[in-house]
Amino acid sequence: MEMVELVCPAAEVRERRWERALGLPTLEGRRAALLSNGKWNADALLGELAALLQRRHGVEVSLRLTKQRYNHELGPDAREEVLAAADFALVAIGD
Amino acid sequence: MGGATAPVAAGGRGVTVPTAERATRRREPAGRAIEVCYELGWTDGLPVVPPEASAVEAMLGGRDPLEVVGVVPPLGGVATMEKLAANAVMAGCLPEHLAIVVAAVRAVCAPEFNLAGLQATTHVAAPLIIVSGPIVERLGLNPGYGTLGPGNRGNAAIGRALALVLWNLGGARPGLTDMSTFGQPGKYVFCMAERQEINPWPPHHVRRGFAPGDSVVTVMGCEAPKSIVATNLDLAILRTAAEMMATLGSANVHLMGEMLLVLGNQHARTLAAAGWTPESIQRHLFATARRRVAELREVRTYSEEVWRRNWPGFVTMDDSSTVPIVERPEDIRIVVAGGDAGRFSLCAGGWGAGGRSVAVAVEGEGSSGNGDG
Numbered sequence: 001m002e003m004v005e006l007v008c009p010a011a012e013v014r015e016r017r018w019e020r021a022l023g024l025p026t027l028e029g030r031r032a033a034l035l036s037n038g039k040w041n042a043d044a045l046l047g048e049l050a051a052l053l054q055r056r057h058g059v060e061v062s063l064r065l066t067k068q069r070y071n072h073e074l075g076p077d078a079r080e081e082v083l084a085a086a087d088f089a090l091v092a093i094g095d
Numbered sequence: 096m097g098g099a100t101a102p103v104a105a106g107g108r109g110v111t112v113p114t115a116e117r118a119t120r121r122r123e124p125a126g127r128a129i130e131v132c133y134e135l136g137w138t139d140g141l142p143v144v145p146p147e148a149s150a151v152e153a154m155l156g157g158r159d160p161l162e163v164v165g166v167v168p169p170l171g172g173v174a175t176m177e178k179l180a181a182n183a184v185m186a187g188c189l190p191e192h193l194a195i196v197v198a199a200v201r202a203v204c205a206p207e208f209n210l211a212g213l214q215a216t217t218h219v220a221a222p223l224i225i226v227s228g229p230i231v232e233r234l235g236l237n238p239g240y241g242t243l244g245p246g247n248r249g250n251a252a253i254g255r256a257l258a259l260v261l262w263n264l265g266g267a268r269p270g271l272t273d274m275s276t277f278g279q280p281g282k283y284v285f286c287m288a289e290r291q292e293i294n295p296w297p298p299h300h301v302r303r304g305f306a307p308g309d310s311v312v313t314v315m316g317c318e319a320p321k322s323i324v325a326t327n328l329d330l331a332i333l334r335t336a337a338e339m340m341a342t343l344g345s346a347n348v349h350l351m352g353e354m355l356l357v358l359g360n361q362h363a364r365t366l367a368a369a370g371w372t373p374e375s376i377q378r379h380l381f382a383t384a385r386r387r388v389a390e391l392r393e394v395r396t397y398s399e400e401v402w403r404r405n406w407p408g409f410v411t412m413d414d415s416s417t418v419p420i421v422e423r424p425e426d427i428r429i430v431v432a433g434g435d436a437g438r439f440s441l442c443a444g445g446w447g448a449g450g451r452s453v454a455v456a457v458e459g460e461g462s463s464g465n466g467d468g
Contacts, residue, residue, distance in 0.1 A: 002125040005148040008118045009137055009181035010263040011172025013111035038401055068404055069350070071212035071449040095217050095274075 024088060027053060031062035033086035035078070037070040041094030049090060062086050113264075115163050115173040118181060120148060132185070139262045141255075141283060143185035154180035156190050164197055165204025168211035170266025174200050179256075182263055186255035187248065191234055194457050196256045198312035199224050202453040203257070209450030213316045214267050217274050218346060220316045220446035221281035222261070223355070224254055225430055227289035227300045228310030230460050238290035240434030243320065243441075254286030257314075279319045287432055293360045294431040295367030302373060302429075303454045309461030315428065315452035317355055317443040318345070324439055325362065329369035332362050332440070333376065337384035339442050340420050340427075347420040348386045349397045350405045350447030354420050356380070357441040359433040377424035389414035405448055420444075428452060 024030060032053065034046050053059035063085040067074050082089050123131045128145035132138050137146075144150070160177035167174050176197070183196050203210045203222055213220060231238055237247035245251065267273040267282075275282075291298050300311035325335035340347065340354055347354055356376075358366070366376060391402070392414065399412065407422050421427055433439065445452075 003122045004125045004128055004145060005120050005122050006128065006131065007120055007146045007148050007151045007177070007181045007184075008135075009146050009178060009185060009259065010135075011113040011167075011170055011178075011266065012116045012119065014114050015109050016112045017109050038404070040398060069448050070401075071209065071216060071447070 027057040027059055027088075029058050030060075030087040031085065032059050033063040033065065033082045033089040034061055035074060035082075035089055035091045036064065036066040037091070037093075038067050039070050039094060042092040043094075045094045046090060046092040049092065113166075113170065113172045115161065115175055117160065118151075118175075118177050137185070137263060139258065139283065143259070144187055146181040146184045150184045151177065151180045154184050154188065154190050154193055156193070158193075164200050167200070167204060167260060167264040167266075169214055169272050170264065172264030172266065174204065174260065174264050178264060179260060182259040183252075183256045186259055187252040188256050189248070189252070192249060192253050192256070194459060195224075195226060195230070195234075195253050195312055196260075198455040198457045199253070199257045199314055200260055202312060202314040202455045203261075205453045205455075207451045208314065208316070208453045210261075210265070212449045213446060214261060214265055215272060215274055216446060216449065217276050218446045218449075219275060219277055219279050219318055220449075221279055221285050222257065222314050223281060223317050223443065224257060224286040225289060225299065225313040225315070226253070226286070226310070227291070227298045227313070227430070228305075228457070228461065229308060230310030230457055231288040231291070236288040238288035238432050240436075242287040242290070242432045243285075250286045250288065251284055254284035258283055258285070281319060287357075287430075289430050290360070290432045293363070293435070295363055296373050296431070299428065299430045300454060305454065305456060306461055310457040311454050311461075312457060313428075313452055313454040315353060315355055315443075316446050316450050317353075318446070320355075320357065320441040320443040322439055323362075323442055327361055327365040327438055329366050329371060332366060333379055333383065336440065336442060337380055340380065340444070341384040341386050343386065343390065343394050343396070345420070345444040346447040347444045348391065348418050349402065350449075351407070351420070351422045351426075352445035352448045353426045353428055353452055354380075354384075354445060355441075355443040356427055356429045357433065357443075358429060358431050359437060359439045359441075360431070360435045361438050362440045363431045373429045374424075376429060377427045380427050381419050381421065381424035384420045385417035387414065388412060388416045388418060391418060422448075
């Protein structure tokens with residue numbers, strides 16, 4: 001049987017081990033950053049979630065960042081702002 | 096971050112990450128090679144030329160197989176020259192087409208193109224390749240009748256190669272990573288050439304800052320082109336084009352971005368004879384291709400907050416204020432192409448302000464390598 005050698009055109013990948021972010025032991029009284037992509041449905045979900053967390057766990061929304069454009073990155077300083085102002089961050093997807 | 100108690104440790108997990116290594120090879124029965132390409136997910140549904148090692152080597156033509164051209168989102172596959180050659184073989188490219196494919200990949204991997212967004216958006220946009228300069232004639236690309244249609248190996252294979260790169264290295268998968276609600280035929284092949292022989296003005300790439308002798312690939316994320324039929328009177332052409340561009344369903348009037356205008360031969364000649372230049376056409380369309388704020392409020396496609404963030408500062412939020420289709424006249428990109436017959440031109444909206452078109456000189460073709468990108 002005639003054989004051919006094919007060159008893989010797809011991405012070459014390697015297994016790598018990642019450590020997940022450390023979780024908070026409790027949400028009680030924590031500060032949340034809301035990261036909005038500026039889309040209506042996503043913002044609705046984000047707002048509802050924030051309200052729910054406030055009612056159930058006393059979570060305070062300490063920071064709200066909105067993308068200038070929803071298909072762009074949030075901005076170079078966003079990470080530092082979140083680290084300084086909040087204990088955790090929330091994002092939402094809704095189109 | 097603050098916190099009264101210690102954080103909870105979470106376990107690690109294995110993930111796969113793309114690397115810039117030599118491509119893996121596999122031996123398969125020759126008679127099954129096309130089916131193997133399907134089974135391995137190397138094709139988007141159309142049959143491909145199996146990327147046999149000898150053909151990939153010939154495509155490379157002595158180039159360094161590990162030269163990295165870019166990283167292709169959202170998967171992040173590393174576009175080594177060898178990977179691009181393999182995809183070019185599958186698309187049916189000839190070795191002389193590879194430099195155009197490489198330039199197209201460099202363009203889409205430029206940060207300002209925002210390929211991560213374009214590959215993942217729910218919008219219908221796809222990257223359109225526009226080839227301009229002497230290479231169009233030298234390689235026999237088709238800038239004339241049916242430049243966006245079938246019939247020319249170069250147009251078809253170059254466009255197909257970029258689509259396969261986005262599939263194989265970018266990991267575009269409908270409903271998983273490519274969330275385009277409908278997709279569009281341009282996601283299979285979307286490549287045209289500028290027809291300089293009938294262009295009454297300097298070519299597109301020169302207006303972007305390249306030298307006339309350069310051959311340049313411009314890639315723009317855009318909607319499927321819309322036909323503009325208009326009688327050969329200059330103001331009729333521009334009025335009709337403005338109407339086509341400023342539709343309520345286009346992302347442009349809501350989010351700006353860019354607009355492509357492909358003028359056919361008859362329209363280009365008519366406009367040039369009446370004294371119009373690409374720059375004056377841009378200014379005229381910027382002023383006339385508009386919608387009133389009141390009309391946009393009726394359809395409420397986006398929130399007022401989104402509009403404020405995207406519209407030029409001169410647009411007031413009064414109902415009577417008018418909104419252009421782009422932020423600046425030069426964001427209306429003008430190309431001349433197509434056949435001699437027909438009172439037609441085309442326009443294609445961008446995908447909002449998600450990304451910008453990028454122009455890259457084809458290596459070894461011309462001298463400047465400059466341009467506005």
